[in-house]
Amino acid sequence: MDCGYIYVKKTHRNFDPQLVDYMNFSKYLRMMNDLHGLTHDPLAPFDIPSEYSCFRVIEKGKAMLFCLNHSDQIVKPEKTKNNLLNFGNHNPTGI
Numbered sequence: 651m652d653c654g655y656i657y658v659k660k661t662h663r664n665f666d667p668q669l670v671d672y673m674n675f676s677k678y679l680r681m682m683n684d685l686h687g688l689t690h691d692p693l694a695p696f697d698i699p700s701e702y703s704c705f706r707v708i709e710k711g712k713a714m715l716f717c718l719n720h721s722d723q724i725v726k727p728e729k730t731k732n733n734l735l736n737f738g739n740h741n742p743t744g745i
Contacts, residue, residue: 655691655696655705655706655727656688656705656707656713656726657703657727658682658688658720659701659724660702683708685712685716686709686712686715686716687707687710687712688705688706688707688708688713688716689705689706690706691704702725
C-alpha cells in the first residue's frame with residue numbers, strides 16, 4: 651500500500667441483481683469510499699489488468715483493514731519504467 655493504490659478483483663462486487671447483497675456500481679464505489687477509504691481511479695498510472703479495478707488509498711487505516719480482511723481480493727500495482735514514463739505526473743489532462 652506504500653504506492654497509494656491497490657487493485658481489487660472485479661468479482662469483489664456481486665454482479666447478480668437477484669441476490670440480496672447485489673450493489674450497482676455507483677453504490678459499490680460509495681461503499682468502498684465510505685467504509686474502506688478507497689476511491690476508484692481508472693486513470694491511475696498503471697496498466698490495470700482487465701479483471702481488476704484500481705482504487706486510490708484515501709484513508710490508510712480503513713484501507714489497511716480492508717486489505718487484511720480481503721487479501722484474496724487485492725493485488726498491489728507494480729510500478730514499471732514504462733508506466734512512470736507515460737504517467738509520471740498522473741495528470742491525464744495535461745493542465
